Amino acid sequence: MWQIVLLSAIVGLIIYMFYTHYILPLYHFKSKDIPHPKAKIVFGNVLDDWYHGSHVNQIRNIQNFGRVYGTLIGTVPIIWISDPDMIKEITTKKFHCFVNRHQDIPLTIDVLCYGIVIARDERWKRIRRILSPTFSTSKLKQALVVINDTSQQVVDNLIHSLSSEECHQTQAINYTKMYTTAILKSTLANSFGVYSDITRDGKLGKAIHTIFHNQGSAVMLASISPFLTKYFAKLIPGTFEAFNVLDDTVKQAIRARRKENPSNRRKDLLNLLLESQDSETLSEKEISAQATTFLLGGYESTRNTLIFATYLITTHPEIQQKLIDEIDSYSPDQESLTYDVISKLPYLDMVVSEVLRLYPSFPEISRDVEQDVTIAGVKLCKGDAIKIPVYGIHRDSEFWPNPEKFLPERFSAESTQKRHNCCYLPFGLGPRSCIGLRLALFTIKVFLVKQLQQFEFKVCEQTVTSLEIEAKASLSPLSDLFVQIVKRK
Numbered sequence: 270m271w272q273i274v275l276l277s278a279i280v281g282l283i284i285y286m287f288y289t290h291y292i293l294p295l296y297h298f299k300s301k302d303i304p305h306p307k308a309k310i311v312f313g314n315v316l317d318d319w320y321h322g323s324h325v326n327q328i329r330n331i332q333n334f335g336r337v338y339g340t341l342i343g344t345v346p347i348i349w350i351s352d353p354d355m356i357k358e359i360t361t362k363k364f365h366c367f368v369n370r371h372q373d374i375p376l377t378i379d380v381l382c383y384g385i386v387i388a389r390d391e392r393w394k395r396i397r398r399i400l401s402p403t404f405s406t407s408k409l410k411q412a413l414v415v416i417n418d419t420s421q422q423v424v425d426n427l428i429h430s431l432s433s434e435e436c437h438q439t440q441a442i443n444y445t446k447m448y449t450t451a452i453l454k455s456t457l458a459n460s461f462g463v464y465s466d467i468t469r470d471g472k473l474g475k476a477i478h479t480i481f482h483n484q485g486s487a488v489m490l491a492s493i494s495p496f497l498t499k500y501f502a503k504l505i506p507g508t509f510e511a512f513n514v515l516d517d518t519v520k521q522a523i524r525a526r527r528k529e530n531p532s533n534r535r536k537d538l539l540n541l542l543l544e545s546q547d548s549e550t551l552s553e554k555e556i557s558a559q560a561t562t563f564l565l566g567g568y569e570s571t572r573n574t575l576i577f578a579t580y581l582i583t584t585h586p587e588i589q590q591k592l593i594d595e596i597d598s599y600s601p602d603q604e605s606l607t608y609d610v611i612s613k614l615p616y617l618d619m620v621v622s623e624v625l626r627l628y629p630s631f632p633e634i635s636r637d638v639e640q641d642v643t644i645a646g647v648k649l650c651k652g653d654a655i656k657i658p659v660y661g662i663h664r665d666s667e668f669w670p671n672p673e674k675f676l677p678e679r680f681s682a683e684s685t686q687k688r689h690n691c692c693y694l695p696f697g698l699g700p701r702s703c704i705g706l707r708l709a710l711f712t713i714k715v716f717l718v719k720q721l722q723q724f725e726f727k728v729c730e731q732t733v734t735s736l737e738i739e740a741k742a743s744l745s746p747l748s749d750l751f752v753q754i755v756k757r758k
């Protein structure tokens with residue numbers, strides 16, 4: 270008899286757990302009166318993203334469900350908000366209620382947990398305060414020297430490949446490959462003063478690629494059961510090895526720097542981190558974590574934006590010509606390319622802004638709700654997760670007429686003034702926005718100007734007619750970009 274009672278209790282418990290864990294979340298948004306696409310049991314809406322791409326779904330969902338809608342990542346409810354006034358409240362005005370970023374996959378890797386991107390509350394505030402001076406104008410001016418060197422190497426290599434007889438002053442270049450190496454070198458040199466060719470075997474670039482691109486499977490596994498994520502995460506192909514490669518690189522750079530006389534050290538990111546440790550504000554783990562974060566965050570996004578920019582400039586010759594005319598009048602040669610000149614070029618700024626509108630490296634921004642709060646009549650509760658569909662907003666015809674078109678003029682001072690400033694968010698907004706914004710824009714601009722001083726980009730046979738993209742942890746091109754370069758003078 271007691272066996273039957275025990276069995277019934279176990280079965281009852283399993284049914285109850287299944288019901289609360291997998292069935293109840295399906296009704297979460299109904300009870301809150303938030304519109305939402307139909308979700309599947311266990312997976313929620315993850316399979317839609319898997320099939321169609323999360324960036325494509327952002328556009329569809331905004332069209333079908335409006336400026337506030339819900340989706341389930343497995344069993345975890347996410348509230349998506351694309352109303353500019355609400356975004357301003359969340360990212361800026363009521364920042365104290367939304368200090369922390371939401372994590373879809375609670376990975377327990379030190380380099381992530383101790384890094385600024387994942388750090389929460391007081392720890393985040395302390396780290397941000399320590400890191401902020403790295404991106405001051407004077408630090409950026411120092412960075413220009415390194416960016417100039419690495420971009421000059423790119424130009425020299427291109428000139429070299431053109432000067433070989435068989436090319437007849439034109440050459441099809443694999444820009445994906447080229448930017449991968451160049452931006453990795455620039456990031457390593459700028460952040461850690463590492464100039465040795467540790468990028469040669471391609472291990473580091475591959476490791477970073479793995480981390481960004483295997484995330485889809487992690488989300489899929491996490492959706493089955495968030496409790497088991499940390500065990501599943503170990504099964505994601507290559508991810509842990511990739512983090513080890515990164516960790517080794519960073520630790521190697523730290524060891525090398527510590528051997529140097531402190532008074533002779535370069536005043537770069539690594540130095541700032543080590544100095545802050547001297548006053549016991551950053552632990553050893555935190556130092557490695559910030560260094561790794563900068564390598565991860567800075568490299569992938571800058572590289573991808575340069576690939577997208579090169580693709581768009583190549584396929585829009587009239588825009589390219591306008592850009593070349595501007596460059597010729599402000600900075601016709603290497604010597605004239607100073608920090609002040611780069612900061613001034615108005616059309617270049619419009620072009621890069623428009624590239625980032627069409628292809629924002631991070632297609633969504635997330636926040637956790639830290640306390641109950643009502644925004645524009647929508648009640649948000651402590652523990653809710655919020656996402657801002659950056660890609661969807663950037664391609665919303667209400668804010669951007671003809672959203673698929675590459676039109677840098679959208680960013681003229683006049684047009685910008687007429688637009689709500691919260692419908693353009695490639696670097697996020699508010700106190701938690703991208704700390705590397707100016708460094709990233711600067712790097713992208715220097716690489717473009719240096720090349721356009723010397724060459725024109727032209728479509729060649731291998732250039733894809735439409736650039737396919739995928740949105741995982743970052744938005745990236747699916748195939749390699751080939752462009753023909755032609756010497757200008």
Ligand code: HEM
Pocket residue numbers: 370385386387397562563564566567568570571574629630631634635694695696697698699700701702703704705706708709710
């Ligand atoms: C085109 C290049 C880049 C883009 C599009 C980009 C975009 C972003 C976005 C959207 C965020 C989240 C903002 C938010 O939640 O409101 C972010 C955060 C961050 N980015 Fe960037 N980023 C770029 C380059 C860089 C570079 C070069 C670095 C550093 C060297 C960097 C370091 C960071 C860090 C540390 C954070 C976290 C900030 C915090 O939590 O306080 N990023 N970035």
